[in-house]
Amino acid sequence: MLFFTQCFGAVLDLIHLRFQHYKAKRVFSAAGQLVCVVNPTHSLKYAPTRCAAAQTSVEQGILPPCHHHEAVHDPQLVPCTCPLFSCPWEGHLEVVVSHLRQTHRINILQGAEIVFLATDMHLPAPTDWIIMHSCLGHQFLLVLRKQEKYEGHPQFFATMMLIGTPTQADNFTYRLELNRNQRRLKWEATPRSVLECVDSVISDGDCLVLNTSLAQLFSDNGSLAIGIAITTSKVHNAEAEM
């Protein structure tokens, strides 16, 4: 009898393992791309600091002075572009990536097409999911933010920003894609430069916007998989001409 129970337990374990493997394989192979699991970070930026003033201006419809360039003595220096924290760091654009990796521990991924798997979508707003994406010789910052623009109604905002100048950003097109349950949602746009501040992109709504019900439809077990692809704008323009 004991032998039978143990055998039955082993069979159950095997079935469970096979199911787990199948689930993981399905997520990976559905995209056929590198999957990056991104954990959420509770945003600390809305503490009463210099950025709170910028946020107030956004709400009042004034262009956000998110990064106070006029206060920077060396015009070549840019402030920290981390969307999570108000950080007093300043440096050249070329060293922003290493600052974000070392100080803010933001991961960086290589590859033209990746899958961003945001976990714990149920966490309360404000919450951010952030990675950097290295592609076509440049680095991009992908931000997924859960925010309550209207009290009691959290929404998800996803955007991609180039760690570079606005002129450089114009050379690229990024695509965010959700695909689940015979539903597909694609957003394609030119990335903004990190010098433009992610808060203003989100308050303008110029990004992929999901309300809670759509986010749930595309989520699997509390995680949202976003397929990301970056191309140079020439491809995009050629398509438009066709």
Place this chain on the structure above:
Amino acid sequence: MLFFTQCFGAVLDLIHLRFQHYKAKRVFSAAGQLVCVVNPTHSLKYAPTRCAAAQTSVEQGILPPCHHHEAVHDPQLVPCTCPLFSCPWEGHLEVVVSHLRQTHRINILQGAEIVFLATDMHLPAPTDWIIMHSCLGHQFLLVLRKQEKYEGHPQFFATMMLIGTPTQADNFTYRLELNRNQRRLKWEATPRSVLECVDSVISDGDCLVLNTSLAQLFSDNGSLAIGIAITTSKVHNAEAEM
């Protein structure tokens, strides 16, 4: 002097005409498809009628008894599926299309790919833009609705429904596409059956959802162009397998 003034006026008129022609051509040729201009209709459905009760149920999270099948004596009869009006009509599914055309004056368009050009997007909610679309041997109902799910924050909801049974609807995939200003938004899904009631699809948020700022980004002079394509689901499944 009078001659000069008249000449100048004629030149201005010519410039204006050329500009109008250019604008129209741009909208048409950008899509390369049949463009259907759809005027808005202020929804009268929210008057205190039988559908108001259904709406209350939706708000309370109960499955909407939008069409009272239990009250229909002949189970082959379906109620009027017009999303605009509470209409006491009942009939067989095969004659719903002619009822919608004749009684509710909803236009019908032919073609696999069409452009739905909704005008006067600024009108206050609740407002509906509706056409029927004949394609692949079936008729579909396209509904764009401006509605305030959250008071003071109107949103746009777009969905496509098959004038047929849920089993028939499963054989198709519809795509709605917005494309303007180097931004592109695509929604792909299986159409729902008109027997399922458009109000519940919209309250579930299982459709293309646009907040006001995104709608403005994709609008041109107060009009929103939505590219529509319908395919059989076999194509969709084959793509997913690839």
